[in-house]
Structure formats: C-alpha cells, structure tokens
Amino acid sequence: MTDNPGFLLYLFGFVLLIGPLVFVHELGHYAAGRWFGIKAEAFSIGFGREIAGFTDKRGTRWKFGWLPLGGYVKFAGDMNPAGQPTPEWLSLPAAERAQTFQAKPLWQRAIVVAAGPVTNFIVAILILGVFAGIYGEAKIPPVAGSIEAGTPAAAAGLKPGDRFVAIGGRPVDSFEDMMRFTSLRAGMPVRIDYVRDGRAASTDAVIGRLVEKDRFGNESSRGYLGVAGTDEVVRTPVAWWQAPLVGFKRTVSLVKTMIDGLGQLVMGRVPVSELGGPLRIAKISGEMLSLGFEQFVIMAALISINLGFINLLPVPVLDGGHLLFYAVEAVRRKPVEPEVMEWAFRGGMIAILALMLLVTFNDLGAFGVWRNLAGLIG
Structure with missing residues (x-):
C-alpha cells in the first residue's frame, strides 16, 4: 500500500515549485540587463501561446505561456538563437542600438547570462541559511x-x-x-x-x-x-549572522555532489534510468507538499540548485553554452563565426530534445506506464 497525493496535488505542487524558480532565474537575467541599460522586450513564464500578461511603462511585455516548463527574457537586439548581430540590428537608430544586448561589452553580456543561474544559487543559499538559523x-x-x-x-x-x-x-x-x-x-x-x-x-x-x-x-x-x-x-546552534555562510557551504556541498553524480553517470556507475524530468519533478513536488510546507521548501532549494547547475553546463542553448562562446570570444578577441554558432546551437537543441525524450521515458516508467502496458499486452 502506497500513499498517493493525487493528480491535482502533483499539478499544484509542480506549478508552485517551478513557477517561482523560473521567475527568479529569469529575473536574474532581467535585473542584470536593466543594470546595464538593456531593454527587455518580453519576460515570459512558460512557453507557447500567451494566456495572460501586461506591458509595463518601459515597453516590456510580462506574460504567462500555456506550457509551464520554463520561461525566458527577450532582450532587444537578441535577434537570433546564436545571439549574433543581424542586418536588422545594424539598421537600428544609434540610440535604440545602444539599449540592445549585442551593443554591450563582452563582460556585461557574460554577467547578464550568468545572473540567472547565480540567482538560483542565491535563492538556495537563503532557504538553507534560514533553516540553519531556525533549527541549527x-x-x-x-x-x-x-x-x-x-x-x-x-x-x-x-x-x-x-x-x-x-x-x-x-x-x-x-x-x-x-x-x-x-x-x-x-x-x-x-x-x-x-x-x-x-x-x-x-x-x-x-x-x-x-x-x-x-x-x-x-x-x-x-x-x-x-x-x-x-x-x-x-x-x-547557528547565529543569524552565520546562517548565510552555512547556507553557502551547504549549497557548495550539494553542487559538488551533483558534479560527482554527473561524473559517475558518464562512467556508467549511475544508470540513466535514474534521470528524471518534469513529470517526475511534478510527482515528487506533490509528494513533498503532502508531507508539509517545510519539506516542500527544502525541495525547492534543491531544485533551484539543480536549475543553476544544469544551466551552467557548457551546452549550446543553455546559459553555460553562451558563456563558453563568450570565453572563446575573449581569447580570440573576436566573436565566433555565426555559421559555427548556428550549427552548435542546432546540435545543442538536438541534444536537449534527446535528453527530454529520455527523461520523459524514465518519468513514464516511474508512473508505471510501461509496466501497465506490458501487463495489457501480456
């Protein structure tokens, strides 16, 4: 006999978990962009068709997409997947071009890209620090x-x-x-x-x-x-002034464990069946919510660290992929050729889609779909 929180709690827990974490991740990008004077054209939580939103006085469209599996900030000037300047960008008036992402120095662009994952780590540090201050x-x-x-x-x-x-x-x-x-x-x-x-x-x-x-x-x-x-x-006992440091140490320890786990996965010591995706996150978020708010918040800290860590992996399409190309640009003192960037981002997208198919297959297995199908066929 197993406990089953039910589909509605799974769904509610997932939205309650992923929505705020994606929001703070994209808010990190947005805040860094605003600091450097970059205009944000859109800030979206979720993908796909807009189901609700508004436009602020700066011209940024804040919206919710119908598919709550991520989000994005679209900066002015970020006109193609590889983030390369285009003829359309070059034709902009000088004042408008100065507010675009591509007009900014390399170090500022790198900070804007890194700000999202860093914000996820900060959220985890704060959560773990608060719990350390309360419970020691x-x-x-x-x-x-x-x-x-x-x-x-x-x-x-x-x-x-x-x-x-x-x-x-x-x-x-x-x-x-x-x-x-x-x-x-x-x-x-x-x-x-x-x-x-x-x-x-x-x-x-x-x-x-x-x-x-x-x-x-x-x-x-x-x-x-x-x-x-x-x-x-x-x-x-942990004094309140020490709590952020304890939260930082715990976050660093968890990141080391993730790096260790990734290495063991590559070496084949951890089976790929252990990888989970959105469906498994939804299931676990509902389960943790059924156990109590504290368990759910601790899980939110762990997922926030995961989001930060995964986004820093040097895979094109992810933030880490952008940072990798910026590092190459800094060494070469010129941007990577657009054709190379385009093919790299296509390869990165294929890799991400393949991974999503794999984790979805694993998630459906965790829900017992394949076992039930085998029973029906047998």
Whole structure:
C-alpha cells in the first residue's frame, strides 16, 4: 500500500515549485540587463501561446505561456538563437542600438547570462541559511552504529563503533559524507580508513547496490555498504549572522555532489534510468507538499540548485553554452563565426530534445506506464 497525493496535488505542487524558480532565474537575467541599460522586450513564464500578461511603462511585455516548463527574457537586439548581430540590428537608430544586448561589452553580456543561474544559487543559499538559523546545524558523527549481516561492510570486517576517517581516499567528516560517497558508486571497490579502539586501520570493500521503495511507491537504486549510523545527532546552534555562510557551504556541498553524480553517470556507475524530468519533478513536488510546507521548501532549494547547475553546463542553448562562446570570444578577441554558432546551437537543441525524450521515458516508467502496458499486452 502506497500513499498517493493525487493528480491535482502533483499539478499544484509542480506549478508552485517551478513557477517561482523560473521567475527568479529569469529575473536574474532581467535585473542584470536593466543594470546595464538593456531593454527587455518580453519576460515570459512558460512557453507557447500567451494566456495572460501586461506591458509595463518601459515597453516590456510580462506574460504567462500555456506550457509551464520554463520561461525566458527577450532582450532587444537578441535577434537570433546564436545571439549574433543581424542586418536588422545594424539598421537600428544609434540610440535604440545602444539599449540592445549585442551593443554591450563582452563582460556585461557574460554577467547578464550568468545572473540567472547565480540567482538560483542565491535563492538556495537563503532557504538553507534560514533553516540553519531556525533549527541549527545537525551532523551525525562518522561512526558505525551497526553492521548489517551479509553486506559489503560485514565482509570487509567492519564493526560497530568504528570511526570512519576516509573512504576511497576522500576524508570523512560526518556520516552523511559516507552516504553521499557510497550512494553514487555501486559496484566500485574502495579502501576504507577507520579508527577502532584508538588504533588506525583500513580495509577494502566493494560497494553493493540497494533497490528501495519509499512510502509513495517510488523505486530507486543506490550504492550501499550496510553500515547504519548511530542515534547520536550533534546539533550546533547557528547565529543569524552565520546562517548565510552555512547556507553557502551547504549549497557548495550539494553542487559538488551533483558534479560527482554527473561524473559517475558518464562512467556508467549511475544508470540513466535514474534521470528524471518534469513529470517526475511534478510527482515528487506533490509528494513533498503532502508531507508539509517545510519539506516542500527544502525541495525547492534543491531544485533551484539543480536549475543553476544544469544551466551552467557548457551546452549550446543553455546559459553555460553562451558563456563558453563568450570565453572563446575573449581569447580570440573576436566573436565566433555565426555559421559555427548556428550549427552548435542546432546540435545543442538536438541534444536537449534527446535528453527530454529520455527523461520523459524514465518519468513514464516511474508512473508505471510501461509496466501497465506490458501487463495489457501480456
């Protein structure tokens, strides 16, 4: 028996989650553009046909699209997918051209592009900082509370009370460090350094794979050793002036975990079936909302970090792709040729569409669509 929040809560949770996060991302672009005197022609939350909107006194059209899967800011002068000047741009009066995106120096354009992902990180830092200020900073010591029989930890000779020092050559400061490392490395042989009865020791283990289901019926797999932590939780109060720093550290830690996870995915240690898209986000957002507002807000921080991180990947079409070409332009001291940019952006668009098809396939599997179809056919 699994809990099911229902379709309406999935939909409400998704809109409540994605809408504000996309808004603050695009608001970052918009604010940086305004700072540098760039005119914004449109600010859209969602894609497709406009269902509501208004035009402000600066001539910016603020609107909502019918497909709430993203958004965009369209700056004056940004006239093609590659962001290259066109004859139409060159024919503009000088005063109008000065307010366009392409008229600005390279460093200003780079800041405008980077401002969106940076804003997502700032939102996460603020959320995690506020929670740290309210609840303090909790940490479980890196000590084995129990060892499950028949697991890699038992085979490696680990015992309750062992204090872990490092795993796979990486220092361990908390039990969470152990979990983060092992969860991404199923099947990987590792060396574990620990202290037992005041004496340093080490052992080798092969991280196993554990398939789990949560209360909502979501199935996932992760690497595991078979070590459970102790019941001890060290909770340190956090002063309000320290809270932003704690939020920053947590955000950096999560970004490192994402980079680590991406590397493990590329090396094949994390199956592509673990990748999720909008449908799975909608499902999880509804589930987190059913668990309470605090759980939902924490998830919003995690998704905000994901949005910032993904948008900084050096893939044409994404913000990181633009920044990559700006870096090349800075080195060459001239823009990349329009033809090269156009082909790169076409390739980037194909890659993004292929990824969307993959994650949608995975999402439908998470909803049990393929299993039900197989049952009907069988």
